[in-house]
Amino acid sequence: MAETLIPKIVPQKTPAATAKVGSPLIEIEAISLHYGASRALKDISLNLEEKVVTAFIGPSGCGKSTLLRCLNRMNDLIDNVRIDGAIKIGGHNIYASDVDVIELRKRVGMVFQKSNPFPKSIYENVAYGLRLHGMKVKADLDLRIEECLRASALWDEVKDRLHSSALGLSGGQQQRLCIARAIAIKPEVILMDEPASALDPIATARIEDLILDLKKEFTIVIVTHNMQQAARISDQTAFFYIGELVEFGATSKIFTNPAQKRTEDYVSGRFG
Amino acid sequence: MNTVTPPEYLPGSSSDTTRFTRHFRAEKFDFWSFFFSGLTGLATFFILGILATILLNILINGWSAISWHFVSTIPKKDFFDANTTGVLPMIVGTAFRVIVMTIFVIPVGVITAIYLTEYAANTSTITRIIRAAVNNLAGVPSIVFGLFGLGFFINFVGKNMDKLLHNASAVWGQPALIWASLTLAVMTLPVVIVATEESLKAIPPGLREASLALGATKLETILKIVLPQALPGIMTGGILAVSRAAGEVAPILFTGVAYYMASLPGHLSDQFMDLGYHVFVLSTQSPNIEQTRPILYATVLVLLLLTFALNIVAILIRARVRKKLRALG
Numbered sequence: 221m222a223e224t225l226i227p228k229i230v231p232q233k234t235p236a237a238t239a240k241v242g243s244p245l246i247e248i249e250a251i252s253l254h255y256g257a258s259r260a261l262k263d264i265s266l267n268l269e270e271k272v273v274t275a276f277i278g279p280s281g282c283g284k285s286t287l288l289r290c291l292n293r294m295n296d297l298i299d300n301v302r303i304d305g306a307i308k309i310g311g312h313n314i315y316a317s318d319v320d321v322i323e324l325r326k327r328v329g330m331v332f333q334k335s336n337p338f339p340k341s342i343y344e345n346v347a348y349g350l351r352l353h354g355m356k357v358k359a360d361l362d363l364r365i366e367e368c369l370r371a372s373a374l375w376d377e378v379k380d381r382l383h384s385s386a387l388g389l390s391g392g393q394q395q396r397l398c399i400a401r402a403i404a405i406k407p408e409v410i411l412m413d414e415p416a417s418a419l420d421p422i423a424t425a426r427i428e429d430l431i432l433d434l435k436k437e438f439t440i441v442i443v444t445h446n447m448q449q450a451a452r453i454s455d456q457t458a459f460f461y462i463g464e465l466v467e468f469g470a471t472s473k474i475f476t477n478p479a480q481k482r483t484e485d486y487v488s489g490r491f492g
Numbered sequence: 493m494n495t496v497t498p499p500e501y502l503p504g505s506s507s508d509t510t511r512f513t514r515h516f517r518a519e520k521f522d523f524w525s526f527f528f529s530g531l532t533g534l535a536t537f538f539i540l541g542i543l544a545t546i547l548l549n550i551l552i553n554g555w556s557a558i559s560w561h562f563v564s565t566i567p568k569k570d571f572f573d574a575n576t577t578g579v580l581p582m583i584v585g586t587a588f589r590v591i592v593m594t595i596f597v598i599p600v601g602v603i604t605a606i607y608l609t610e611y612a613a614n615t616s617t618i619t620r621i622i623r624a625a626v627n628n629l630a631g632v633p634s635i636v637f638g639l640f641g642l643g644f645f646i647n648f649v650g651k652n653m654d655k656l657l658h659n660a661s662a663v664w665g666q667p668a669l670i671w672a673s674l675t676l677a678v679m680t681l682p683v684v685i686v687a688t689e690e691s692l693k694a695i696p697p698g699l700r701e702a703s704l705a706l707g708a709t710k711l712e713t714i715l716k717i718v719l720p721q722a723l724p725g726i727m728t729g730g731i732l733a734v735s736r737a738a739g740e741v742a743p744i745l746f747t748g749v750a751y752y753m754a755s756l757p758g759h760l761s762d763q764f765m766d767l768g769y770h771v772f773v774l775s776t777q778s779p780n781i782e783q784t785r786p787i788l789y790a791t792v793l794v795l796l797l798l799t800f801a802l803n804i805v806a807i808l809i810r811a812r813v814r815k816k817l818r819a820l821g
Contacts, residue, residue, distance in 0.1 A: 292705060299613060326707035336698035338717060339817060348716070349706035385818070398702070405706060 245270040245439050246291065246409065251305035253286060253295065260286050262463045263305070268456070273431060273440045275454035275471065277447065279486070282460040284443045288411050291441065292328040293321050309409070326353060329407035333414040335394035337386035337401070342369075342378050345386045345397055349405040364404060372400035373430055392423025399430060403438070410434065412442040416449065428453050447487055451475050459483045547796075554793030557786035563794060569752055572778050574787050579794055584756050585669075585764030586798060589748070590738050592673035592760070593680065598730055600677070601684025608685070609692040610714055630682035634742040641675030641747035642667075663761055670760040672748030679743055680733035687732060691725020692718060720817065727810040731803055738799040741768040767795040 244267035253261040261283045268274050276284035289295045290307060293314060306313045314324050337345050346365045347355075355361055365382075369375040374396045378389070386397055395415055402410055412431070416424040424446075431440060431453050444450050450457055450471065457474040459466045459482075467474060467483045478484045485491050557574065565578025604626075612619040651665035658664075695718055703713040741749075750763040751773060757764040771791050778784035 294701065294705060297701070297704065299615075322707045322709060325705055330701075330705040332698060332701065332705075334698055336696065336702045338699060338702065339721060348703070349708075352706060352708050352712060401702075401706065 243270075244268060245310060246441075247306075247308040248287070248290075249306045249308065251287070251290060251303065251307060253283075253290065253304075254302040255298070256300045260463050261290075264460075264465045265305075266458055266465060266468045268439065268441060270439050271435060271437070272456060273435050273442060273454045274456045274458065275450035276441065276443045276458050276460060277445075277450050277486070278460035278466075279491070280445075281462070283463040284458075284460045285413055287460070288413055288441060288443050291409065291411055292325050292330055294330065296321065326405055327407050328409045328411060329402035329405065330411045331395070331398050331402050331413070331415045333417055335391060335398050335418070337389070337394050337397050339385065339387055341383045342386045342389070342397060343382040346401050346404050349401060353405055365400075368400040368404045369397075371403060371434070372396045373426060373433075374400055390423070392419050392426060395419060395423070395427060396430065399427075399434075403434065407438065409439045409441065412440065414443050414445060417445060424449070447475075447489075459486060461486070550789060550793050550796065553786070554789035554791075557790035558793060562787075562790060566754070566756065569754075571752070572774070572780065572784050572787070574783060577787055579767065579770065579791055581753060581756050581765040582767040582770045582791070583794060583798060585749075586738060586767045586795070587802070588757060588764060589669055589673045589676065589744065589766070590734055590802060592669065593676040593737050594730060594734060596674060597677040597680050597684050597733055598726070601681050601729065601733075602688050602726055604681075605685045605688035605692060606714060606719075609689050610710070610718070626682045626685050629678075630686075632679075634679060634740055635745075637675055637679045637743040638746045640678070641671055641743060645671040645674055646747065666761075667746065667748045667750075667763055668761045669748050669757055669764050672744040672764070675743045675747045676737045676740060679740070680737050683733045683736060684726075684729040687729025688722065688726050691722040691728070694725070695721050724810050724814050724817070727806060727813065731806045731810070734802050734806060735799060738802060739768055739795065741766070741772060744769065767791060767798065771795065 246268040248264060248266050248268075251261055251264045252259065264283075264287060276288060278284050286295065290303065291309075291314075295301050295303065303315060306315060308314070309324075309328065312319070338348060340348070343365060346368055347361050350361055350364060355364065366375060366379075369378060374393060377393060378397075381388075386394065389397060395418075399410075399415070416427045419427065428449060431442065434440060442450075442454065454471045456469065457471040458468040459474060459478075459480075461482055467478055467480045469479075474483060475487050478487065562578050563583065564580055565576075566580050567577040571577040604622075608619060608622060612622070646665060646667060649664075650668070650671065653664040654660055654662060664670075699717050699721070700713055703717045704710070708716070744766060748763055749766045749769045751765075753763060753765055771788065774784050774788045774791060
């Protein structure tokens with residue numbers, strides 16, 4: 221009798237729950253996601269720490285991008301999606317009915333696989349989010365935009381052409397501009413969906429350096445197909461396979477001494 | 493030991509090198525490809541030929557009758573006299589009705605297209621019904637629009653406005669510029685909706701996602717990111733609507749055009765004279781066909797030039813918008 225009254229909010233036990241000290245910023249609790257009738261995510265639970273880089277790895281179609289998009293509710297935009305379970309950020313369930321999605325997306329920024337700067341000037345790209353959220357004074361904007369472009373290691377390359385089109389930048393520069401745009405509104409979490417998959421090795425290296433730099437201020441979740449990249453930049457790694465979380469733990473452990481056979485096969489390149 | 497024998501196609505192999513040339517040379521005349529390329533070319537020439545014939549005929553016969561006097565004179569009641577007549581009221585009337593139409597059709601068309609592409613679920617029954625309605629609207633004969641305008645705008649909207657505002661004296665409840673323009677707006681609505689929808693669909697979804705992920709609302713995303721990008725496409729729709737409407741006579745027959753007016757239209761509730769309708773009048777009502785012929789040609793030429801000019805203006809504005817979008821945005 222008493223048992224039924226207690227809501228099921230007890231965090232799911234995951235292999236990684238004890239991987240690091242400190243209270244988790246993001247708690248993913250038994251998330252399942254259906255596209256129509258097909259299930260893309262099966263009962264996934266894991267906790268992500270603050271100011272830590274977490275990598276989601278796994279073969280194509282394993283659900284890692286889908287899970288990433290659950291964290292800022294970008295999946296809301298797709299028809300016929302059903303999501304069960306809860307995701308708590310800072311203790312609040314972002315799928316609760318009273319959640320303001322706009323506020324959520326302000327706090328959980330995103331960088332996409334294909335760099336997607338607005339067809340506006342470099343300056344206006346970074347200013348877009350700031351203006352949306354009420355920054356109007358030009359001096360404030362100037363200051364913040366310079367700060368963000370410096371933080372995304374783009375300032376020296378673009379400071380003389382802030383007001384020319386962002387579409388004139390190279391692929392790597394465009395992606396760093398998208399990062400600058402995302403950090404401009406001071407999110408707590410940055411989601412990155414294969415941010416370097418379309419870039420050459422040099423541009424990729426710069427993005428990776430940038431991620432390591434941003435870790436000091438932001439909590440970062442990155443989806444990647446590049447195992448070396450996950451090994452280089454992440455502190456924690458989650459391995460997904462066909463919609464399931466196979467293993468989650470410290471990156472060094474996942475890559476050197478995984479508990480699961482499937483993880484070992486994947487990280488050693490035997491499949492996927 | 494296996495000896496490696498060079499593949500056949502390499503020099504020095506058993507077959508000689510000339511087999512390449514033999515193999516790739518067209519052996520016989522390909523009749524069917526010649527026939528079809530000729531046929532498609534001929535069809536194109538046919539179209540161009542018709543267009544050139546019409547334009548040249550009008551240009552040659554109309555040019556001599558056009559003068560400053562002709563385009564700047566308000567004619568007397570007897571406008572069949574080539575020496576004294578003019579087409580100023582018709583130019584003003586046609587331009588006026590096309591501009592008023594554009595003011596109505598662009599916002600309504602664009603908002604409908606935004607609803608269909610950005611808000612409505614693509615698979616819902618309502619969306620399908622609206623799409624089918626838009627497509628059917630495009631297939632309705634223009635005279636039916638004229639009758640609709642008379643029945644709905646004049647007899648229903650106009651008469652009721654008079655009852656409410658003017659003590660039932662006829663101000664709005666009669667053929668007028670505004671009703672002709674609105675009738676044309678209804679007629680050209682599908683053109684604007686389809687053109688806008690196409691340009692909205694062409695905008696990469698990544699841009700919408702980027703905006704939403706920054707915490708923009710759907711409305712902010714549409715107003716600040718989507719619409720500016722779609723502007724050239726929307727203007728293309730406007731240009732097509734203007735071209736279609738400028739030459740239409742049937743929809744305005746019952747809704748606003750006048751056989752003769754002594755002065756220029758000065759108010760939306762005035763009737764107006766129109767170039768297209770004037771062409772019809774000149775060719776059917778003239779007491780002396782030979783004498784009227786030069787004015788008839790000249791009037792047609794003025795109509796063509798006016799349509800052309802309205803198009804050029806719209807195309808120039810669009811080019812400016814495109815350039816601005818490309819440079820900055």
